[in-house]
Amino acid sequence: MKRVYILGAGATKVGEHWDKSLRELAVEALLSAIKDAGIDKREVEALYVGNMMSGELQGQEHLGSLIATWSGMAGIPAFKVEAACASGGAAVHQAFLAVASGAYDCVAVVGVEKMTDALPSDVTAALLTAEDQEYTVFVGATFVALNAMVYRYYLSKYGVKQEHVAQFAVHCHRMAVANPYAQFRREVKLEDVMSSPLIADPIRLLECAPTGDGAAALVLCDEEYLKRNPRDELVEIAASAAATDIFSVHERKDLSTVASFRRAAECALKRAKVEPERIDVLEAHDAFTILGVLTLEELGFAPRGEGWRLVVEGQLAPGGKIPTNTMGGLKARGHPVGATGVYQVFDLFTQLTERAGSNQVDNAEIGFAGNFGGVAGTTVVHLLKRVR
């Protein structure tokens, strides 16, 4: 396999973009990544688009060709990759493989989702396409309800107080204040979280990642390309790995672990020859607070049932034991679903290139992102490494 590097990254702010269409968001992020890479867009040889719900919400498929055209790159190979909320990570994975294979020297990837110009009931339905339409959705389960089962089981199995898990949201909001791309640049207090409306018992409104619009993009290249366009400092994708779990939550043996994440993470860490303790910045898929805590436990940063301690002790902030979601995570940076996996890598790239401002993690060398699709029916992980 060829080694794969990130040449540049770009994104739109996550938010309610009433004045921008899906394609405009994608083009904005893509051209911004190309500009950041310092290359001409004619050098991009292929395009990967991560998106989950444009078919359902915009009546628009075939995003590869659409976005290639609207970015002024018609002609190049272009594809959409989908794996529910892990669509962004899955698109990065395919772009990574495309470069690693030697088929292309320079490839762009953009994750995009536009969720706010649809009826909330349509968004709920579109999210549910990630779960089993015939067995889960049919009986009336919503996505929050499925995650609530996981949450309830965790609290009960380990005798954990919800306040301790919910603190994850407080951390993310604090981190987002300094992130210009974040949807919610304001702090929330634990009392705010715990007194926010109950969505699906025990999940409170402020424990859920918000609905939003956004796009994030990367330009990837191989070593041949770098020889022609040398850089002093670089970020390598040292590993890109994915795994699935039994599709539906109700058929799994254990709700308190995330098997697909564990599998993918083990594979990536092994390939990159990196121990988890060497991770300097972590991007956790906190669509709901409980998933952030489970991510910490799966990587071994805390024993089972005790991941919440890291949150409560403030170990997730820069300077802590494992700086996590330092740009706000899904909870506060935002979660435009098909874009999230790319935003995670964008945020890590920001840290590894020392552009994180007041949220900068000192000497950040290794970044790790875990992107879940469905109730982690799919996980895609990326391990990034700063190379000097």
Next chain:
Amino acid sequence: MKRVYILGAGATKVGEHWDKSLRELAVEALLSAIKDAGIDKREVEALYVGNMMSGELQGQEHLGSLIATWSGMAGIPAFKVEAACASGGAAVHQAFLAVASGAYDCVAVVGVEKMTDALPSDVTAALLTAEDQEYTVFVGATFVALNAMVYRYYLSKYGVKQEHVAQFAVHCHRMAVANPYAQFRREVKLEDVMSSPLIADPIRLLECAPTGDGAAALVLCDEEYLKRNPRDELVEIAASAAATDIFSVHERKDLSTVASFRRAAECALKRAKVEPERIDVLEAHDAFTILGVLTLEELGFAPRGEGWRLVVEGQLAPGGKIPTNTMGGLKARGHPVGATGVYQVFDLFTQLTERAGSNQVDNAEIGFAGNFGGVAGTTVVHLLKRVR
């Protein structure tokens, strides 16, 4: 890049499968390909799913994880790839790159679509997600209407009689009679085609590929895998290439050529170091008869405006100048859109492994497939080579 081989292939019959769900079709094709490959399904390391409209028609996304689970392969990385009607070809392309990169030794790909248990108006709407929702669909154009513009322009530019182009459908129906996987195993006469209802002037009903359900699957592997599981005879994917064109038909300069196909085909032929005249079997994307004729012209088998002569002269049958759609093509084998690109490779594999029965092309060594998405806003091509 590593060399990539097809170890086995499988498919369901294309048709109206009222008794089978989308996932059942996919699992049937996938397990049949694995059986044909003569391997254990635990050896499959990743899964690629080609599908266009399951979100719109079945309310089901996240097909990678779903189909991995229902095939008894939960755990492996699994993704959906979408590029409108070229979704199948795009999935084969990603599976090819995944093996070529060295990340996986053995990968499965399945293309699947279920179109017949939806309202015809919903299917029409789902097909239109391949074109521009904001500019093309908005003004009321249907997919047939857009292709009718291409057809009309061709007839008028070259002074060609429609009967000569429409003959392509007659050829495909004749080929499908001997194909057990074909949707329409019966001949039609040119009079039948020309007197069938007008759908969008000049396109007649029997010039359109039908709506249908089906799934086709392949197992791909690299040379390391073959060393452990040697074979006497093999089919190599000697090249897999893709290209896009300006997204919307109305913005293109010339309606009588297929730029994305030409670009992708040139790239594939160059990589495989093969001249078009060496192609023994061709799979053309005849969603409408005109597209079959244009495919012949783009590959140089006839001058511009004269591709229809090959059809009329019977040169597309086995033994002719360029045996084309020898298993019935989209017109008669059927066109379950997201599966079509995989069916094309399945049909070529059938020929190159000498399993085509009375449709067998003697000494077929090189097969070529062109899979269009939208009005060829995307094309994915595959060049297959028999290796002894």
